[in-house]
Amino acid sequence: MFRQHVTTQLSAFAHGELSHDDSQRIAAHLRDCERCRQAYEEIILGVRLAESLALRTAPAALWEKIESALPPPTSAASSATSSVASLSAGATSHHTAPLEPEHGWLPFALNHQLLAGAAAMLVITLGLGAWWFNGPSTRAAWEVARLSGAPTIDADRINATGQLGIGEWLETDEASRAKIKVADIGQVEIDPGTRVRLVETKASEHRLELARGRMHATIWAPPRLFFVDTPSAVAADLGCAYTLEVDERGRSLLHVTSGWVALETPVRESFVPAGGACLTEPGTGPGTPFFVDASETFRRALSRLDFEHGGAAESLDIILAESRTRDTLTLWHLLSRTDDAARRRVYERLAQLDAPPAGVTRDGALRLDQTMLDAWKDQLELSWWRE
Numbered sequence: 001m002f003r004q005h006v007t008t009q010l011s012a013f014a015h016g017e018l019s020h021d022d023s024q025r026i027a028a029h030l031r032d033c034e035r036c037r038q039a040y041e042e043i044i045l046g047v048r049l050a051e052s053l054a055l056r057t058a059p060a061a062l063w064e065k066i067e068s069a070l071p072p073p074t075s076a077a078s079s080a081t082s083s084v085a086s087l088s089a090g091a092t093s094h095h096t097a098p099l100e101p102e103h104g105w106l107p108f109a110l111n112h113q114l115l116a117g118a119a120a121m122l123v124i125t126l127g128l129g130a131w132w133f134n135g136p137s138t139r140a141a142w143e144v145a146r147l148s149g150a151p152t153i154d155a156d157r158i159n160a161t162g163q164l165g166i167g168e169w170l171e172t173d174e175a176s177r178a179k180i181k182v183a184d185i186g187q188v189e190i191d192p193g194t195r196v197r198l199v200e201t202k203a204s205e206h207r208l209e210l211a212r213g214r215m216h217a218t219i220w221a222p223p224r225l226f227f228v229d230t231p232s233a234v235a236a237d238l239g240c241a242y243t244l245e246v247d248e249r250g251r252s253l254l255h256v257t258s259g260w261v262a263l264e265t266p267v268r269e270s271f272v273p274a275g276g277a278c279l280t281e282p283g284t285g286p287g288t289p290f291f292v293d294a295s296e297t298f299r300r301a302l303s304r305l306d307f308e309h310g311g312a313a314e315s316l317d318i319i320l321a322e323s324r325t326r327d328t329l330t331l332w333h334l335l336s337r338t339d340d341a342a343r344r345r346v347y348e349r350l351a352q353l354d355a356p357p358a359g360v361t362r363d364g365a366l367r368l369d370q371t372m373l374d375a376w377k378d379q380l381e382l383s384w385w386r387e
């Protein structure tokens with residue numbers, strides 16, 4: 001399949017510098033392309049690193065030192081400056097043009113003073129990055145609009161609208177509904193009987209906690225900017241719309257209507273595409289994702305396998321027998337959640353429904369080689385998006 005990768009535009013995308021149409025196009029590409037998604041995650045990591053640096057004003061004397069450290073303008077100096085500029089562009093640094101030996105300039109020809117100057121410039125650039133990310137884009141509160149009834153923020157009733165600050169709880173009773181504007185990246189509708197708290201809002205991360213009840217999120221931001229903490233897993237938005245609900249026992253149900261969501265705990269991750277759903281339970285974390293149009297027999301067997309001990313072999317029999325091509329979503333996740341004989345059976349059924357691509361071997365898949373599993377997933381995704 002032909003793909004026009006978007007790596008060169010990812011930095012601008014992460015910084016919100018692209019037009020709405022370009023952003024949408026790139027978000028769509030990221031949903032489908034593992035390679036660009038990884039590059040994007042590196043960029044976001046760089047943004048977080050910049051955010052974690054303390055912001056200091058550079059002493060005036062530093063500029064003089066930098067100036068005196070720089071040699072008179074020659075071609076060598078301009079190469080050095082441009083490579084520092086590329087480096088300071090963060091995770092896009094691997095696109096830096098290789099040094100050209102024919103110009104007779106090699107990195108180890110740099111003297112210490114020039115290196116010190118370059119390091120100082122890098123620190124300043126990262127500092128400016130931190131200012132940029134913490135500066136104009138930061139918002140301390142989200143707008144809340146009352147849709148019906150009497151929603152409260154930290155126990156105070158709101159009128160037509162209110163402001164949800166960091167740490168504050170928005171609560172709806174059985175007759176209330178509300179809508180939250182998620183910074184400038186999306187919106188969340190809150191159903192009756194729901195409790196949510198704004199945990200964090202900054203350019204690289206917006207986070208809600210859903211303690212109980214149900215919310216519908218529509219997010220048009222780049223992936224991995226919007227998170228929802230639930231008692232049993234974290235829902236990470238990968239550019240999507242979804243419904244998430246939490247019951248009184250802390251179990252949750254995620255149903256994705258467009259794009260992708262990842263449900264995560266420190267030890268487990270479930271990728272849920274549009275049309276898919278996933279249950280989570282405290283102590284167990286996210287179960288295995290499935291398509292909501294899978295047979296009821298299939299879904300019941302999967303729930304037993306994920307959350308009820310005993311009858312595992314019998315449940316797996318049913319899941320394998322009932323699997324359609326699209327249910328490779330479930331089988332692919334099950335590969336790493338089963339052992340020995342069960343994993344071999346999952347592999348056989350998966351390979352029968354959608355044979356592994358070149359480079360993915362049976363042995364590799366069975367020993368859970370991550371590169372091979374990812375390559376297979378890239379192929380399987382084509383059937384997950386259909387219908």
Ligand SMILES: [Zn+2]
Nearest residue numbers: 005006033036
């Ligand atoms: Zn790509």
